[in-house]
Amino acid sequence: MKAALSAGFENPPVQASHAFRMLMTAMAQPGIVQFLPFEIDFPKPLNAGSAMIMLTLLDHETPAWVDQDLSQDPVLDYLKFHCGSPIAKTPRNAMFAFFKHCPDQTVLSDFAIGTPEYPDSSTTYVIQLDHLTPDGDVALSGPGIQTVNTFGAAGLNHSFWEWAKRNHAEFPLGNDVFLASNDAIVALPRSVRILEMA
């Protein structure tokens, strides 16, 4: 028998609003760690943060791309049942991309970065990490940040930061990133300037 389906939000209208508010705050205040407002049921190898993003932001109009490690029946069933999202055939068509581990910069460069007319038609990345902490070595500045915001992220490699700097240089095009752990979320929109990295 196939692995049983996980339940999503217990009370979808209310919980989706709270989760959406949290994600919006995260994007508006880059580098500030937002803790998940409640617990949800999700299948492994997703984590709570990425599952919450999936349930909140994805629907039948947002093709999703999941990396090889996440591309397993429990995750795909969860995505299909709760969000109804199609699976993107190529990275270029994806509105959201989910990664179990920090991907290499060559992978991150495969996705859509938007067009000058529609910079919003780029892929949003969701990268699963083990830990996110309010203090750490990453320092950011830019829109939404008064002076400097710092946070700690375990599991991001050098290649990712190289990519992030180039991503910022391409503004207003580029990709927005959510870092997701089991209890928190940090957003790195394309507008953010990276001062120091882990």
Place this chain on the structure above:
Amino acid sequence: MSHDEDQIALRQRWISILAKADSNKLLDLWSKKPETDAFQVLRKPETGLVMVRGRMGGTGAPFNAGEATVTRCSVRSTAGHVGHSYVMGRNHDHAMIAAKIDAQLQDETRFETVMSEIVEPLAEYQSEAKQINREKVAATKVDFFTMVRGED
């Protein structure tokens, strides 16, 4: 037919019977069963509209006949079986019970009892109702014929 196709046809039959069942009848049969199972609700009963499409004469080009109110629900049993239901109307209890029964019927150890306690009585009741309707219709049947008018 392969085994899988048999299973699909079988499930289609019981889902159809559960969906079309009279709500009161279904609730009545369900309440008589000793409820021992716990279910996790994957999707609470929610009501929405679906577009019903038809074909002229059954074979013509499809057209939108109109919208119907439908309530759907999904549950998971402790054994891990996922039951779904799509029921016409707004009866949330009906949708919930139909989904639970669908989950129980997928459990091979429960299949026989649930089938004989709930699904077969409902099927019998439905075919009886159909038969009564058929008889009523047959009784009002009118045969049209034209008298010879002798003009030619």
